[in-house]
Amino acid sequence: MATSAVTKSNPKNGLANLLVFRKDPLAFLTRMARDHGDVVTYRMGGRKVTLVNHPDYIKDLLVTSNRKFEKGRVLKRSKRLLGEGLLTSEGETHLRQRRLAQPAFHRQRIVNYAESMVTYADHTRLAWKDGSTVDMRGEMMQLTLNIVGKTLFDVDLETEGSEIAESLTTFMEMFGIMFLPFSEFLERLPIPPMRRLNKARQRLDAIVYRIIRERRASAQIDRGDLLSMLLLAQDEEADGKGMTDEQLRDECLTIILAGHETTANALSWTWMLLSQNPAAEETLHAEIDRVLAGKLPTLTNLPNLKYTEMVFAESMRLYPPAWGIGRKAIADHTFGEVAVKKNSMVVCSQWVTHRDPRYFSNPEVFDPERWTPEAKAARPKYSYFPFGGGPRQCIGESFAWMEGVLLLATLAQKWKAKLVSDAPIEKMAAITLRPRLPLMMKLAAR
């Protein structure tokens, strides 16, 4: 049964909380939950925030009572870059866009993407050199970007990779500013971080508008991919109510960014964890060698790559690429005995709940065996929610699971990767959780 606690607070500790949060949001939220229980209300800056940390309350926030909440501050502020795409829009606009994009993510449809995923992973593994050192995060970013480009937009994003990566990093660096008092005001000033963000937006716009323009000019607009669906819907609804060019740009950019950076982070953390856990790495290799028997993976191998999937699941438990979800209450609500007033913020954190010893014993230990069907069934559903839940649940979840397993299987079939340093890998918890610095790993052929 969920328990709840409310911490008394005042403006002074609101400022102190803000400073601690900005320094290390993961440690701050963990301490709040462990010290105060399943619901804790605190002040941050001038705002009241409630952290819910029990699977029942998380389900209530994301699923059962979702109508009483809208997206929180960070995603609202992300509109500066993403506009009104699927991730940031609300209400009718969101429903309409979600209905429109959904067919591109249906199970039957994404199976067609498996071949492209493996082909690109094969290119990557052919380019790797025995004994060389690579930035594994950079490698995974380029690979997942190529895949999202090919499968959903039928474009090659190979040459745009570093430009997109740099623009995304600039955007992530804005995260610290979003929480400052008067940040709305700061964001309107021509200060260097804002100038960098505007530049990043221009660079991304140029890429996305080019993709749209080239497709429109091509002989075959309808190629059965997401871009065709969006373009055709725009044309059909050219009655003033349809998508504007800007909305189309917002959808495309959202999917390109949300559809590759998260999976790249999940894979990067997985490589790090495999390097640190040789026994699990060996079991993974044994499964891949047995199931694939030296051939490239195909869709039909997926059901037998169970341990590979367990490794990916456990990696997203310890290092969830989306580490927190924020909502703003648009009506009064209660979690247990704690009242949440309209307009206040409610947050839940995958980082905190995924490391809660009530659901995961020895939570800091990497143990893929936690993901056997029996062990999974013994835990409450919302003790693990890397893809969120309810109507705003990740549209790309099935895509990401398939991609994660196929990429790991293809790459680990031929390669091992070892961290070049034993020093702990520093985390950057901005909008997503990524390694702060390049993830340098030495490759060894298998």
Ligand code: HEM
């Ligand atoms: C490991 C990989 C991924 C993780 C951990 C992840 C996580 C999430 C989470 C937690 C949300 C919900 C945010 C909220 O409720 O505020 C979300 C939404 C979303 N994700 Fe993902 N995601 C991943 C991969 C993908 C992929 C591959 C795509 C597309 C190709 C994608 C596209 C989206 C979109 C468009 C939304 C907004 C959905 C809506 O509000 O209707 N994601 N993702």
